Amino acid sequence: MTPPARPSPASDPALSDPATVARFAADLAALRPPAGPLALAVSGGPDSLALLLLAQAAHPGAIEAATVDHGLRPEAADEAAAVARVCATLGVPHQTLTVTLAPGNVQNAARQARYAALAGWMAARGLAALLTAHHADDQAETLLLRLNRASGVAGLAGVRPSGTVPGTRLPLLRPLLGWRRGDLAALVDQAGLIPAQDPSNTDPRFDRARLRAALATADWLDIPAVARSAAHLADADAALDWAAGREWQDGVSPAALGSYVYRPQAPRAVALRVLARLIAKLDGNEPRGSAVAGVFDALVAGQPASIGNLVARPLPEGWSFAKAPVRRAARDQA
Numbered sequence: 001m002t003p004p005a006r007p008s009p010a011s012d013p014a015l016s017d018p019a020t021v022a023r024f025a026a027d028l029a030a031l032r033p034p035a036g037p038l039a040l041a042v043s044g045g046p047d048s049l050a051l052l053l054l055a056q057a058a059h060p061g062a063i064e065a066a067t068v069d070h071g072l073r074p075e076a077a078d079e080a081a082a083v084a085r086v087c088a089t090l091g092v093p094h095q096t097l098t099v100t101l102a103p104g105n106v107q108n109a110a111r112q113a114r115y116a117a118l119a120g121w122m123a124a125r126g127l128a129a130l131l132t133a134h135h136a137d138d139q140a141e142t143l144l145l146r147l148n149r150a151s152g153v154a155g156l157a158g159v160r161p162s163g164t165v166p167g168t169r170l171p172l173l174r175p176l177l178g179w180r181r182g183d184l185a186a187l188v189d190q191a192g193l194i195p196a197q198d199p200s201n202t203d204p205r206f207d208r209a210r211l212r213a214a215l216a217t218a219d220w221l222d223i224p225a226v227a228r229s230a231a232h233l234a235d236a237d238a239a240l241d242w243a244a245g246r247e248w249q250d251g252v253s254p255a256a257l258g259s260y261v262y263r264p265q266a267p268r269a270v271a272l273r274v275l276a277r278l279i280a281k282l283d284g285n286e287p288r289g290s291a292v293a294g295v296f297d298a299l300v301a302g303q304p305a306s307i308g309n310l311v312a313r314p315l316p317e318g319w320s321f322a323k324a325p326v327r328r329a330a331r332d333q334a
Helices: 018-029 046-058 076-090 105-125 136-147 183-190 209-216 223-251 269-283 289-300 328-333
Strands: 037-042 061-067 094-100 129-131 162-164 171-173 252-254 260-262 303-307 309-313 319-324
Touching: 018 046, 037 105, 046 061, 046 076, 046 183, 061 076, 061 105, 076 094, 094 105, 105 129, 105 171, 136 183, 136 209, 136 223, 223 252, 223 269, 223 303, 260 269, 269 289, 269 309, 289 303, 289 309
Parallel strands: 037 061, 037 129, 061 094, 129 171
Antiparallel strands: 162 171, 252 260, 260 319, 303 309, 309 319
């Protein structure tokens, strides 16, 4: 990868277009950021460098940046150092956060470690909210990829403009969801910076890279419109969660020996979420959507079903969910 180039002492990478800065300031203000300095996650790629430039121009002296080094690539340390140099030129405090990943699902572990490190840094620095550089192209690509995998509403829902840092109550804001990747790259280029380029973004072995290449030639496709559809699906996902909460209150009750009875009244999409919540509560693991659907279909057909360490049975008063009895051999060994 090519790390961001350090601007020469005579250069000024700050943005000079008042309309661009005003647009970003309005997009960020619409998310109602809390009072206090803002935290920026800056990897050194074109998107996050554009976020750095825009945020510094809109809120000079009120932002800090951090770069997370997962230790997965030898270039990562150089990229973090290059971001630190750009931040020094802009007068933005910067910190490199080094994390160690546990074995297993590397992508998921990296995400969890990244947000945990950022949350710890924010707490130590007294930063009010985290800004990330997710944009319209990210939204559209994720929606199309998941459509191709027959995902449900939860999978198709795009990231929301505001939320919380995973595992915390810290605000997480995404002010660039209405911006295009090309526009952000142009801002970085105009500032005289050379962003880091991740080879996986153009590696045809990866689904997203293949999709990105296909979209580059599909000039008939309205990417911002697709991204807005992802936002609409996020609203639908939130509505289904709200309905599932009401269904839980009205239809789920504890029964003997730690079991639960569910008296379904809601449509399938809502009932599936209630089942998933029940299964996770009793089994301790988040179930796969296809497995939950299988349990639902069996119960509707009047048949018992098992999932994880649970058994679900249709009863006259509803559906019963309980932990499966421990087998005698296993109990004796314990």
